[in-house]
Amino acid sequence: DAGITQSPRYKITETGRQVTLMCHQTWSHSYMFWYRQDLGHGLRLIYYSAAADITDKGEVPDGYVVSRSKTENFPLTLESATRSQTSVYFCASSRDTNSPLHFGNGTRLTVT
């Protein structure tokens, strides 16, 4: 959907580097989410946020940091990238807890 954009689409980084994945939505949705997708694991929740300045850990938060200073942005930072963090990362947003998720196009991250 055009209303939620992720950048970059592709990223290659080295082990130990810090990298930030960006997510921006134009719907003013309260809820935002970060998932990672790996073969055999489906979509696993990393972090989520119910509103600006409110964030919660998901299933696999270790090694990641998030912030939500503005409703429309929800960046995901890998403080010291590891090869196990090579994955496709999806950001999503929803209007409320019972509404569907709208996903961005994803960021394919490779850690060498």
Place this chain on the structure above:
Amino acid sequence: GQQVMQIPQYQHVQEGEDFTTYCNSSTTLSNIQWYKQRPGGHPVFLIQLVKSGEVKKQKRLTFQFGEAKKNSSLHITATQTTDVGTYFCAGHANSGYALNFGKGTSLLVTP
């Protein structure tokens, strides 16, 4: 914590055959959502089921929510090549607002 399990992991059918994927939760769900992800794409919302025993149809797709609100199924009648992709179920536990996804069923349809 809540777990959502989906079977089968893969399914390969001939065009025209039917297809079913099943979703089971370890806990009661407040609702269940289904998503489709085309190869190389992102998950796209298909439908949400809320009521116990609910059945919804979208053309050739039939979605069911179990009476106990712990399982669900998606059935595709007479598959077409456009049905290729991975189908995910996702559920909210009664106490949480984050969706937990199943691992998905990858459907391959050959003409």
